[in-house]
């Protein structure tokens with residue numbers, strides 16, 4: 489039952505993303521057919537990227553929805569995935585606690601607990617007790633003839649939010665930008681902020697033309713929309729900008 493940490497891997501992304509976004513953008517403003525523009529041989533990725541930047545900056549974001557990224561994520565807590573799956577314009581496939589037994593469940597230790605020996609010992613004791621209770625429930629269920637997912641689905645009620653899980657996530661570029669704007673914010677919860685940071689790093693490597701200037705919402709707004717008590721101070725408060 490070890491303590492584990494985050495692992496993020498890009499499984500797949502849309503091929504030729506710049507040409508695709510460009511063709512979708514151009515279709516809106518051109519008499520030509522996107523099917524032909526997509527195949528144009530003289531296409532210049534730099535010019536296309538510049539065109540895309542201007543269109544997106546104007547608020548015309550639907551062309552970004554044609555490009556998707558799929559990530560495999562492990563070493564994260566159920567507390568994290570509960571937040572992640574609230575994002576509705578995304579697809580998720582998560583490891584089931586009904587079909588996968590947690591006889592030796594892994595868990596995530598928050599840094600605030602890991603750095604304090606007394607707290608960490610207490611945390612590890614609780615994880616051990618939970619594991620013992622879970623295993624005991626399964627044994628008792630078995631004795632009563634309740635096995636497989638029928639046993640797992642009820643025994644899992646004692647598992648903690650710290651329990652490790654694995655999930656596959658697909659988001660299109662427009663949703664990814666929204667996700668990063670929310671979850672890269674200094675105020676976001678540390679674990680999902682760490683995940684968003686790693687996903688953004690991968691997106692920047694793979695599609696710098698779109699993601700280089702993406703980050704917490706203050707990055708695109710130029711001000712912090714959080715209240716005075718919550719702002720990290722990196723950007724001026726919204727009220728200050730509006731007054732100006």
Ligand SMILES: Cc1cc2nc3c(=O)[nH]c(=O)nc-3n(C[C@H](O)[C@H](O)[C@H](O)COP(=O)(O)OP(=O)(O)OC[C@H]3O[C@@H](n4cnc5c(N)ncnc54)[C@H](O)[C@@H]3O)c2cc1C
Pocket residue numbers: 574575576577663666670671675676
């Ligand atoms: C700092 C922070 C604190 C939070 N605290 C809480 C909390 O205390 N309690 C809680 O319950 N949640 C909380 N949330 C979660 C939040 O309420 C949302 O569920 C989460 O951010 C995902 O939804 P979304 O609207 O941002 O975007 P997504 O679901 O990712 O959707 C993307 C965009 O699509 C549009 N959209 C999607 N669905 C609809 C719809 N049905 N109607 C209209 N437009 C839609 C919106 O423009 C939306 O921004 C918190 C989130 C953050 C970032």
